[in-house]
Amino acid sequence: MSSTLAYSTAIARLYKSFVLTRGVVNELLTMTDWRDAANLLKDRGYISEVPATIEAVEKLLKQRAINFLTKIRRYVSNTKVNADILDLYIYLFSLNELETLISSTITGSKPSNNFLLIKDLAEANPQTIDDLLNFSKGIISEGLKFALGKSSKKTPSEINSLAEFYFINKLTKIVSEFRGDWKSKAEDIICTYKDYYSIMLAYKLHIVEGITCKIDESILKDISAARNDKEIIDIMARTIYAKKLDLNNVYEALSSLYHLARVNSRKSSLEAFMGSPFTPVTTLAIAELIRLDYEDLTMIINGIKLGISEKVKKMTSFELI
Secondary structure (H helix, E strand, O other), rough: HHHHHHHHHHHHHHHHHHOOHHHHHHHHHOOOOHHHHHHHHHHHHHHOOOOOHHHHHHHHHHHHHHHHHHHHHHHHHHHHHHHHHHHHHHHHHOOOOHHHHHHHHOOOOOOOOOOOOOOHHOOOOOOOHHHHHHHOOOHHHHHHHHHHOOOOOOOHHHHHHHHHHHHHHEEEHHOOOOOHHHHHHHHHHHHHHHHHHHHHHHHHHOOOOOOOOOOHHHHHHHHHOOHHHHHHHHHHHOOOOOOOOOOHHHHHHHHHHHHHHHHHHHHHHHHHHHOOOOOOOHHHHHHHHHHHHHHHHHHHHHHHHHHHHHHHOOOOOOHHH
């Protein structure tokens, strides 16, 4: 077992060398034309070409992240916990595509053809949500079953929100099986995410799942029962995160909590590589860093296009001054 974990950690450390750096982020944020930023990304090996549209750049960045995750998955698939973690992160990247299919089967609208991860499922042409469930496999099937099992209204927005929540629900269960130092380091990576996803579920669907880290479950119950946005803000002002949140309105409060989750997760993911060399936490850490890099790069390049680099600077998972 230790030799298998040592190999998995070696693979994670190898891919850590491709992780986005503070220097590259700062360099990108000095640019005023997204094409210049895309050229820098090409020169640094983040993308293979400079396409004509910013949407194409986003697709290349997404493909890069997916390729990293799937390659690491193949290397470490002989350890179930590592495979399960990577499957979850691949699932996370498939959510936009899955949400499109969920909406199309319920509303009867025609889905786009822009599929990377669940192309086979889309090509099966599911006509109903039951078709979608029957045609799906693996982690996609598990996520759909979870969402449909907890959905009461069976609306696209409700099912999609629950499908997204499945990610943290399953990841929490995986980490709960860790012991000692493994568990504490893994919890550090996902801690604020647990609170964020649970607050979002309570706010949007009035569902309390009880997956928390630094907030009490009573906070979720209060948010679920809140009658208006002012009450939501008042409740969030009672949390341990209050001083670091923008409490002007609910949208800003939730956005700033998600930003805090990302900052905390990047820091904890990098710290995970400083401990024992024989741990599945490094697999979780590299998967999370791949996710954060994709989100940061797409955010930065869109911010450059919109001329809001200074605002984006405060939104990345790096603590930039």
